[in-house]
Amino acid sequence: MKSVSDMREVRESGREQRGTTPEATAATGPAGKHAGGRRPGETRTREAILDAARRCFAERGFDATSLRRIAETAEVDQALVHHFYGTKESLFLQALELPGRLQEAITTAARGELDGVGERLVRAHLSVWDDVSSRPALMTMVRSAAIHRAAAARLRETATETLASALSGVVTGEDATLRTSMVATQLIGLAMMRYVALLEPLASADTDAVVRYYGRALQSIVVVED
């Protein structure tokens, strides 16, 4: 299925980045933590691995992603993956960490007039997914949630915490928590089909068109007048 020979040279190319140059280190870590100069023994390797892991997991899921592949993508030695993150499982759990942008965007969208909140939620959600820096983590979570228990648990937490806190006071009345979980369901289902399953014409549709129609659907669950 896959030739063995084509993974041979990649190993070599990783070496160029291996040196701990002061420049690389200075440009990296949380710059506020330590006064100037380089932190001895710290390189970008650690975060390069996490980034690579996110991209690989996002693309192929947990099982089909080997630590070798992650190491290649990060251009580091495979043993370093274990050195920094221990088991594959624990690396995966850290790769699931979601960008704060999501919570922020949803919370902002939920504020304001009740009228149009459905459209604002859809737009906010799509904007986070359309951001290339946010997508790998989101993709990893949604792709893996179907099979991996921990990922599913994380998805549930995210859906509950993010939405529940943002929509408390917005979704009111009968069965408010049930309806809130339905709003989360709609947003996640939308992302799933538009970005993962690539269902057409939804996957290629203009953001505005999606917002317009799908926003109506959310609105009809957020606001219930009996």
Next chain:
Amino acid sequence: MKSVSDMREVRESGREQRGTTPEATAATGPAGKHAGGRRPGETRTREAILDAARRCFAERGFDATSLRRIAETAEVDQALVHHFYGTKESLFLQALELPGRLQEAITTAARGELDGVGERLVRAHLSVWDDVSSRPALMTMVRSAAIHRAAAARLRETATETLASALSGVVTGEDATLRTSMVATQLIGLAMMRYVALLEPLASADTDAVVRYYGRALQSIVVVED
């Protein structure tokens, strides 16, 4: 993680079912094809494997399911899996075959008055998922679609063909095909969160409550008056 010893005895128990009894055969295959008597050399083994495969794939996905595990579940020898189905991939493709019930239920639900079609679609979809004989195949498809290309393709086909044919003439007006794909998205997303990700309180909610609220969401996309 898993002890090696507890898979040892299962092998033995498979033998009881191995004989090709006339009763078993007669009770099995498509009964119309051959005049009475047993078809020589045909047993229930073949379909036992397919059933087992569906259950295993539904539970753990494509990658995490080994052929050995399927063989154990079906209580047959592992080599028989290859004998009947060739590669793991081709077995998987056959396990993805959906029950005709789905198409049927959706088509019936789409007929009739436009008023309430959203609720009818949700109820029909849930009824197929709540049927234990249909669920493994559906589960396999939805679970695997997140990662496995062929499964995703099948999901897209199903969504398009089943919904497009059932809803043509129901979803009309501007962006009809886009809105149809959104209806599919909502149904699949609902199943995903209720049956796979198990988001509460949605997962435990009464069918009627889900139908009532989620039906409104579908309705708002099926019917657009500008």
Next chain:
DNA sequence: GTCTATAAATAGATAGAC
């Protein structure tokens, strides 16, 4: 921190006896 080498387990697939 980085790398080589390898252990230990498991996977899919095949050959061939019965």
Next chain:
DNA sequence: GTCTATCTATTTATAGAC
């Protein structure tokens, strides 16, 4: 049709040199 035995590749993970 059924089963035993095995091949080959790949996986995660570790030990230890530098």
